[in-house]
Amino acid sequence: MSVLPYLLAAWLLVIGLYGIVSSRNLIHLTVCVSVCQSATYVLLLAIGYKQRGTAPVFADIPTSRRTVDPVVQSLTLTDIVVAVAVSALLLSLALKAFDHHGSLDPAEMTELQG
Amino acid sequence: MSREARLALFGVSAVGFAALLAWGVAELPPFGHYAGPYGDLIAKLAPQQRHMANTVTAVVFDYRGFDTMGEELLLFAAASSVALLLRERREHEVEDVVEPVRSEASAAVGALAAVVTLVVALDVVAHGFITPGGGFQGGVVLAAAVMSLFLAVDYGRYARIGKSTHTEPIEAFGAGAYVALGLVSFAFGLAFLENFMELGVFGRLSSGGSAILVNWSSALAVAGGFLVIFGEYLQENMAERHGRRKLP
Numbered sequence: 001m002s003v004l005p006y007l008l009a010a011w012l013l014v015i016g017l018y019g020i021v022s023s024r025n026l027i028h029l030t031v032c033v034s035v036c037q038s039a040t041y042v043l044l045l046a047i048g049y050k051q052r053g054t055a056p057v058f059a060d061i062p063t064s065r066r067t068v069d070p071v072v073q074s075l076t077l078t079d080i081v082v083a084v085a086v087s088a089l090l091l092s093l094a095l096k097a098f099d100h101h102g103s104l105d106p107a108e109m110t111e112l113q114g
Numbered sequence: 115m116s117r118e119a120r121l122a123l124f125g126v127s128a129v130g131f132a133a134l135l136a137w138g139v140a141e142l143p144p145f146g147h148y149a150g151p152y153g154d155l156i157a158k159l160a161p162q163q164r165h166m167a168n169t170v171t172a173v174v175f176d177y178r179g180f181d182t183m184g185e186e187l188l189l190f191a192a193a194s195s196v197a198l199l200l201r202e203r204r205e206h207e208v209e210d211v212v213e214p215v216r217s218e219a220s221a222a223v224g225a226l227a228a229v230v231t232l233v234v235a236l237d238v239v240a241h242g243f244i245t246p247g248g249g250f251q252g253g254v255v256l257a258a259a260v261m262s263l264f265l266a267v268d269y270g271r272y273a274r275i276g277k278s279t280h281t282e283p284i285e286a287f288g289a290g291a292y293v294a295l296g297l298v299s300f301a302f303g304l305a306f307l308e309n310f311m312e313l314g315v316f317g318r319l320s321s322g323g324s325a326i327l328v329n330w331s332s333a334l335a336v337a338g339g340f341l342v343i344f345g346e347y348l349q350e351n352m353a354e355r356h357g358r359r360k361l362p
Contacts, residue, residue: 002144010135014128021124022117048153051146056157059167059244059317067169069153070160074173078185081250081336085192088343092199095350099203107117 005046012039026094026104030087037083041076048072165313165321171248175332176325179307183292186335190289193339197278200346204353216268224266231259239333243322249329253336260337261344269352276341285338291331295324 012035019032048069056067094104101109115123143149160172174182239252264272296307304310307328314320322329 002146003139003142005145006139006142010132010139013135014132018124018128022121046145047142048148049146050148053148055246056153056169057167057246058161058169063158063161067157069148069150070156070169070173071153071178073170074178077170077248078174078182078250081254082185082189082192085189085196085339085343088196088347089192089199092196092346095203096199 005042005049009039009043009046012036012042024105024107026097026106027091029106030090030094033090034083034087037079040079044072044076161316164309164323164325165316166243166325167317167321168243168245168248170246171242171329172322172325174248174250175242175328176307176309176322179325179328180296182332183296183307186289186292186332189336189339190285193285193342196343197282197346200350204349221267224262227266228259228262231255231262235259235333235337239330240319242329243325244317244319249332250336253333254340256333256337257340257344260341264348269348272348276345278342278345281338281341281345283338284334285342288331288333288335288338292328292335295328295331298324 016032016034016036016039019035020029023029023032048071050066050068053066053068054061056070056073058065097109098104103109148154156173156177157169160166160169160177164172164176166172166176235252235255235258237252238247238255239249242248242252260272260276263275299306299308299310302308302310309323309325311324311326312320313323320326
């Protein structure tokens with residue numbers, strides 16, 4: 001039980017990577033990148049969690065209360081906002097690729113093949 | 115490389131990767147038993163040292179303000195790139211779009227919802243150092259307030275407020291003000307982005323010192339960035355539907 005959240009983060013990362021490797025569609029690929037990113041949120045929040053810890057906001061609780069780590073929470077919140085913008089950028093790149101190749105399948109973009 | 119070979123290679127490396135991850139996870143403190151002193155110290159110090167009740171926002175805009183500047187410039191770069199990439203595909207902005215269906219009732223409710231969302235957004239930003247919220251979250255809600263005009267009222271009404279000549283300066287001003295506030299700290303002989311104002315009273319709107327200004331500048335940058343991205347995709351969609359695409 002005590003390692004389950006970490007395993008969930010690892011699972012999200014690996015299944016996202018599998019999606020990226022096996023993707024046949026650039027929009028699907030963008031969603032897979034988001035899945036990989038969500039692994040980092042789960043990992044960060046899991047590391048900062050403390051049993052019976054409450055939110056680290058002391059507006060209406062005494063400062064002696066046990067709270068979870070505020071640092072990982074702030075990393076996660078800025079990351080979520082930025083991840084949306086990055087997804088938007090990836091989708092606009094997918095649009096450009098569609099203009100260029102007439103397809104969203106990475107396998108059909110033969111100039112990219114090494 | 116063929117698809118099968120790629121998947122086989124991935125399978126092999128995934129097994130190795132999984133072993134590494136399992137090894138790393140085994141050494142982590144058990145879930146619920148946070149070990150590091152850093153988070154505990156911030157949670158203890160922020161209320162006394164910075165007069166901030168919400169220690170998460172204290173980390174975002176004060177203790178790690180420099181880090182957040184990086185995140186924000188990332189957002190700025192992403193929004194600008196979306197505009198750059200998508201604008202190349204269109205000849206000009208689409209205007210005078212006539213909506214085929216319009217309902218006065220839904221428009222009235224939508225306008226009301228936009229106003230309520232706007233107030234909520236300002237509340238979330240303003241109370242960032244007291245209750246959960248802050249510039250990043252509030253900025254997204256602020257952008258949503260403008261977007262709801264398009265959803266519920268009509269494109270023309272939205273376009274008048276959310277056009278790129280409005281949203282781009284907001285985004286740029288927010289990002290620029292964030293960096294400028296860091297430089298102002300230098301003028302006071304402090305480190306970059308270090309708090310240079312009166313810290314105010316704990317639990318009041320005034321608490322937070324100059325991080326309040328950083329908070330608001332990031333709200334503008336995030337709201338502007340999201341509106342730029344939304345506006346570009348919307349223009350894209352409108353150009354597609356109304357046939358003003360540039361001919362190839």
